[in-house]
Amino acid sequence: MVTQSVQADDGTAVRPGTTAGGDVDTSVDMLIVGAGPAGLYGAYYAGFRGMSVALMDSLPEAGGQVTAMYPEKVIYDVAGFPAIRGRELVDALVTQAAPFDPMYLLDQQAAELTHEPDAVVVTSSQGHRVRARVVVITGGLGTFTPRPLPTGTGHLGRGLVYFVPKLDAYAGQDVIVVGGGDSAFDWALALEPIARSVTLVHRRDRFRAHAATIGRVEASSVEILTFSEVAAIHGEERIEKVELVHTRTGDRHVRPAQAVVAALGFTADLGPLTRWGLSMARRHIAVDSAMFTGVDRIFAAGDITEYPGKVRLIATGFGEVATAVNNAAPVVDPAAKVFPGHSSDDGTSV
Numbered sequence: 001m002v003t004q005s006v007q008a009d010d011g012t013a014v015r016p017g018t019t020a021g022g023d024v025d026t027s028v029d030m031l032i033v034g035a036g037p038a039g040l041y042g043a044y045y046a047g048f049r050g051m052s053v054a055l056m057d058s059l060p061e062a063g064g065q066v067t068a069m070y071p072e073k074v075i076y077d078v079a080g081f082p083a084i085r086g087r088e089l090v091d092a093l094v095t096q097a098a099p100f101d102p103m104y105l106l107d108q109q110a111a112e113l114t115h116e117p118d119a120v121v122v123t124s125s126q127g128h129r130v131r132a133r134v135v136v137i138t139g140g141l142g143t144f145t146p147r148p149l150p151t152g153t154g155h156l157g158r159g160l161v162y163f164v165p166k167l168d169a170y171a172g173q174d175v176i177v178v179g180g181g182d183s184a185f186d187w188a189l190a191l192e193p194i195a196r197s198v199t200l201v202h203r204r205d206r207f208r209a210h211a212a213t214i215g216r217v218e219a220s221s222v223e224i225l226t227f228s229e230v231a232a233i234h235g236e237e238r239i240e241k242v243e244l245v246h247t248r249t250g251d252r253h254v255r256p257a258q259a260v261v262a263a264l265g266f267t268a269d270l271g272p273l274t275r276w277g278l279s280m281a282r283r284h285i286a287v288d289s290a291m292f293t294g295v296d297r298i299f300a301a302g303d304i305t306e307y308p309g310k311v312r313l314i315a316t317g318f319g320e321v322a323t324a325v326n327n328a329a330p331v332v333d334p335a336a337k338v339f340p341g342h343s344s345d346d347g348t349s350v
């Protein structure tokens with residue numbers, strides 16, 4: 001393969017590329033847009049095929065829908081794992097790719113695509129420019145944007161989060177979880193054994209979460225406040241107190257809190273990807289059986305693709321991205337074959 005290799009990091013940090021010089025920030029064989037399950041597995045596969053690879057994601061953490069929406073849920077239909085928690089699956093995918101030193105460009109939304117004679121250049125909304133011989137789009141539902149907590153302005157990253165990257169960070173804290181859906185209840189349950197106190201605040205008395213999860217939260221030490229909203233968050237550097245208002249009576253009270261988890265859901269939008277000249281089918285990217293989009297050097301895989309009989313599951317995304325990467329290999333290096341050989345034939349033994 002021809003481009004410079006990139007250095008490893010811990011798999012989660014935002015790390016601007018420094019490998020290319022000139023008019024781009026990063027130069028790799030393969031850019032994967034979307035670090036969900038399909039993208040992460042694609043990073044492993046690209047490495048296995050000898051390609052240097054970068055993953056770009058608009059979220060600050062890898063893992064796509066799994067990390068954003070259900071890291072604490074147990075998944076039962078991933079091949080080889082009778083039951084695996086979402087967070088553990090993402091960690092395992094990051095670990096599987098790590099030997100090949102993928103570069104993670106997190107908090108970067110892939111925005112613009114330009115073509116060069118033997119490469120493409122993708123520029124993020126944040127201005128990071130990546131030159132790649134091929135791109136695999138594993139963008140799932142598109143860029144996730146959390147529904148904001150209206151009273152949270154100015155506190156994001158200073159105690160207010162829209163999803164919980166590391167549970168341990170909440171040890172000994174008083175946490176307010178806002179929302180009435182699965183995510184809110186899952187976070188409340190996951191934080192309960194770690195935090196000093198967890199209060200779940202919802203503006204109605206009906207919840208959208210699964211009945212079993214609601215039952216577990218009700219049976220735990222989590223305090224549930226219905227008909228309540230966050231009226232104000234207090235604290236300069238970090239959150240110190242949260243003011244809650246009863247939506248019916250207007251009564252207000254202030255309670256100590258060092259963290260607010262606003263689990264109000266996400267909107268998803270394909271946004272800039274729709275301007276890349278791709279053939280779209282029912283708000284997804286049409287691909288052929290090689291996962292090729294029809295646009296020079298651009299492949300796609302995972303939830304974002306569309307073809308007759310498409311099934312949107314983690315398992316199918318894994319297969320599709322392996323197909324995409326293997327079919328992209330000869331585009332990067334014309335001497336490469338589509339079939340990769342067997343990973344078990346690489347001469348190592350355990």
Ligand SMILES: Cc1cc2nc3c(=O)[nH]c(=O)nc-3n(C[C@H](O)[C@H](O)[C@H](O)COP(=O)(O)OP(=O)(O)OC[C@H]3O[C@@H](n4cnc5c(N)ncnc54)[C@H](O)[C@@H]3O)c2cc1C
Nearest residue numbers: 034036037038057058064065110139140142143302303314
């Ligand atoms: C609550 C819930 C439970 C589920 N349970 C299961 C289950 O039990 N089993 C199962 O198989 N599936 C399950 N799924 C579905 C599964 O999560 C998806 O099929 C899977 O996440 C798709 O993976 P992906 O990598 O294709 O896309 P995603 O996981 O959606 O990841 C796509 C990533 O691309 C990023 N992105 C998009 N556009 C851009 C851009 N322009 N620039 C940069 N980044 C971008 C997004 O930020 C995102 O991180 C569940 C889904 C939900 C919501």
